[in-house]
Amino acid sequence: MPAITAADFSVLPRVAPVAPEAVSRPVLSVTSAPTGYEGEGFPVKRAFAGIDLAHLDPFIMMDEMGEVNYAPGEPKGTPWHPHRGFETVTYIMDGTFVHQDSHGGGGTITNGDTQWMTAGSGLLHIETPPESLVMSGGLFHGLQLWVNLPRADKLVTPRYQDLRAESTALLSSEDGASIIRLIAGDVAGHQGPGSTHTPMTMIHATVAPGAELALPWRRDFNALVYVMSGVGVVGPHSTPIRAGQAAVLGRGDALRVAAGAAADGQGQRGLEVILLGGKPIREPIAWAGPFVMNTKSEVMQAFEDYQRGAFGQELPHTAASALAG
Secondary structure, X not given: OOOXXXXXXXXXXXXXXXXXXXXXXXXXXXXXXXXXXXXXXXXXXXXXXXXXXXXXXOEEEEEEEEEEEEOOOOOOOEEEEEEEOEEEEEEEEXXXXXXXXXXXXXXXXXXXXXXXXXXXXXXXXEEEOXXXXXXXXXXXXXXXXXXXXXXXXXOOOOEEEEEOHHHOEEEEOOOOOEEEEEEEOEEOOEEOOEOOOOOEEEEEEEEOOOOEEEEEOOOOOOEEEEEEEOEEEEOOOOEEEEOOEXXXXXXXXXXXXXXXXXXXXXXXXXXXXXXXXXOOOOOOOEEEOOEEEOOHHHHHHHHHXXXXXXXXXOOOHHHHXXXXX
16 A cells, blocks of 8 residues: 655654644544445445444545455446536555546546546546556555535536645654645645645545554544554544444544554554545535435436436547556
8 A cells, every 4th residue: 555655754744743632532433334346346345334424524425446456357447427516536545547537637546646526517437447457457446535515516617636646745743653645635734735625634644553643633624534454543532443444533623543553573554544524514415326416306407417418428438548658
């Protein structure tokens, strides 16, 4: 899981310590992600399955794609499909994905890159592994997060943000034992590259075995912790959490996670976590498949618009492969 890192954490900007009077956010729930398949058959973990949308707001869902080591000929993607009313955030830690849409946008994202797609008023979209990866096989691991758009922005013009790995804000914990990859939003005065319609923060952190990571967290944000690998604890009462589990946190000023100690010298790699927070939109949600709107009638309108071709036309599949070159 290389994503992007630094050989020497001591050269990175350090996050200031959490104020002594800060209230650590308590754990409201811990859920385990069920496994499934998406698109043409790539394995996913449904990170937020079973969590009330009121606790997720402004987020809708998140899939962890892989971690899977494909044999030659096995890599899979998704066919053309529509979106309207929200944003998709695709973060690739290992491997390569090629994106293309019916408006002519797209590109290639690979180790540590993020593609932030604002579907807005609607488009058709495809995600595929490049031909070279299909031929060779190899490791693939990523995340896709869906971020809701407020009513006023549901029908904005679609756009992309290609956030290259090197643009990610790399930070270190106060003790230098954790690396913080700030993809979007801000933490302790540091700013990530992603531009968001809804105020939010997205972090991929690596916490060294036996170390604790404490970060200040906006009181008006919610807080979610998802573990991709390792075991550890979260919150002021050291609630256990492990790979494939998500924790919903309550109110407070600070977020705390800690990695389990390396077991018997086995070289445990620590805790790999996604930390998410956002300002709740608090609007009605009508969600059906690839459309996230405010009312059922708006969802029905989205289906009608899609069926009459208002989202554009599928482009030749070879065009998507060419983007990887």
